[in-house]
Amino acid sequence: MTDASRPERGAGRCAAHTAAAASLFVLDSVTVPTTPAVQVTDLVKKYDGVTVVDSLSLTAAAGRVTAVLGPNGAGKTTTIECCEGLRVQDGGTVRVLGLDPRADAAQLRPRVGVMLQDSGLPAQKRSGEVLRHVARMHRDPWDVADLEERLGLGSFASTTVRRLSGGQRQRLALACALVGRPEVVFLDEPSAGMDPQSRLAVWALVRALRDVGTSIILTTHLMDEAAELADDVVVVDHGRVIAQGTPAELTAGSGDQVATFETSAALPRDAAARLRSRLGDDGTWTVEATETTRLRVAGPLDPAALAAVLAWCADEDVLVTRFDLGRRTLEDFFLDLTGRSMR
Numbered sequence: 500m501t502d503a504s505r506p507e508r509g510a511g512r513c514a515a516h517t518a519a520a521a522s523l524f525v526l527d528s529v530t531v532p533t534t535p536a537v538q539v540t541d542l543v544k545k546y547d548g549v550t551v552v553d554s555l556s557l558t559a560a561a562g563r564v565t566a567v568l569g570p571n572g573a574g575k576t577t578t579i580e581c582c583e584g585l586r587v588q589d590g591g592t593v594r595v596l597g598l599d600p601r602a603d604a605a606q607l608r609p610r611v612g613v614m615l616q617d618s619g620l621p622a623q624k625r626s627g628e629v630l631r632h633v634a635r636m637h638r639d640p641w642d643v644a645d646l647e648e649r650l651g652l653g654s655f656a657s658t659t660v661r662r663l664s665g666g667q668r669q670r671l672a673l674a675c676a677l678v679g680r681p682e683v684v685f686l687d688e689p690s691a692g693m694d695p696q697s698r699l700a701v702w703a704l705v706r707a708l709r710d711v712g713t714s715i716i717l718t719t720h721l722m723d724e725a726a727e728l729a730d731d732v733v734v735v736d737h738g739r740v741i742a743q744g745t746p747a748e749l750t751a752g753s754g755d756q757v758a759t760f761e762t763s764a765a766l767p768r769d770a771a772a773r774l775r776s777r778l779g780d781d782g783t784w785t786v787e788a789t790e791t792t793r794l795r796v797a798g799p800l801d802p803a804a805l806a807a808v809l810a811w812c813a814d815e816d817v818l819v820t821r822f823d824l825g826r827r828t829l830e831d832f833f834l835d836l837t838g839r840s841m842r
């Protein structure tokens with residue numbers, strides 16, 4: 500699609516007369532394409548001959564928040580950077596709004612917002628000036644004052660970028676990525692280093708953008724962030740997609756309950772294996788000593804199973820000081836899938 504054929508925001512049904520618009524439907528404030536926001540097919544990327552993205556395919560649906568999760572070094576940033584046109588892939592195809600991020604960069608630039616881990620903001624400029632400058636580069640920018648208020652930027656608008664704290668710089672980088680009202684936004688760890696208040700503000704903004712039809716692709720290591728924001732989750736490891744689905748789909752299924760038992764004294768070294776054999780060593784149960792005084796039990800936890808765990812603790816002369824029972828979280832799913840050892 501050429502930029503000239505791009506429908507105006509809020510243009511209503513006037514967009515429908517173009518051939519390209521046949522595949523679009525129109526919301527009040529933003530046009531949501533029915534084609535995927537991002538389509539990555541068999542992507543391969545190597546650094547110095549080492550494959551770090553290995554035939555990776557993913558789709559980010561338009562008008563949804565897609566969270567790309569994975570351990571350090573999994574290949575998330577490299578994949579996102581290929582989508583942003585910042586890296587040349589060694590194989591496969593990438594399409595953003597149906598366009599090639601490198602060959603069609605000029606058409607995509609006004610339609611795509613990018614927030615990088617290394618923000619690249621001019622160090623000597625005042626943060627308010629930076630945001631206004633970026634806003635002037637766009638045809639239909641967000642009201643800068645509104646964006647400043649939503650992200651609490653006003654209090655440091657006259658501070659130079661180099662004097663901003665890490666979290667303040669992140670908020671400014673996010674504002675710069677969004678001020679052009681992009682249709683697709685890439686956010687690499689958007690709330691990394693932010694205080695809890697700023698994180699909530701970022702989450703509210705991401706939801707507001709999604710609610711007006713913006714497609715958002717984000718990476719995060721914060722499982723609660725992914726659970727809060729994501730409509731769809733893609734888990735990447737060793738350069739490949741190893742799971743995808745909605746958060747509910749990924750955390751559902753058998754063994755979807757988790758109980759954590761904290762004990763007053765250190766557990767025996769083989770506590771997990773012994774408790775597992777007490778519950779029935781047939782693969783139904785996942786039992787781990789996640790700390791010396793903490794046992795995590797996942798499985799179909801009915802009253803009899805809970806009583807069996809507590810009876811085992813009593814037999815072992817272990818005092819349970821705290822007990823939590825809940826559904827399997829996205830973090831449980833992620834750790835079960837990618838393991839607990841650091842990379």
Ligand SMILES: Nc1ncnc2c1ncn2[C@@H]1O[C@H](COP(=O)(O)OP(=O)(O)OP(=O)(O)O)[C@@H](O)[C@H]1O
Nearest residue numbers: 546547551569570571572573574575576577578720
């Ligand atoms: N410019 C580069 N040159 C060489 N190797 C690189 C380069 N950039 C990334 N890598 C390597 O590629 C692999 C994937 O890195 P990438 O940054 O994509 O991972 P990630 O999933 O985003 O990790 P993190 O969660 O730590 O940000 C890592 O092993 C990394 O060391």
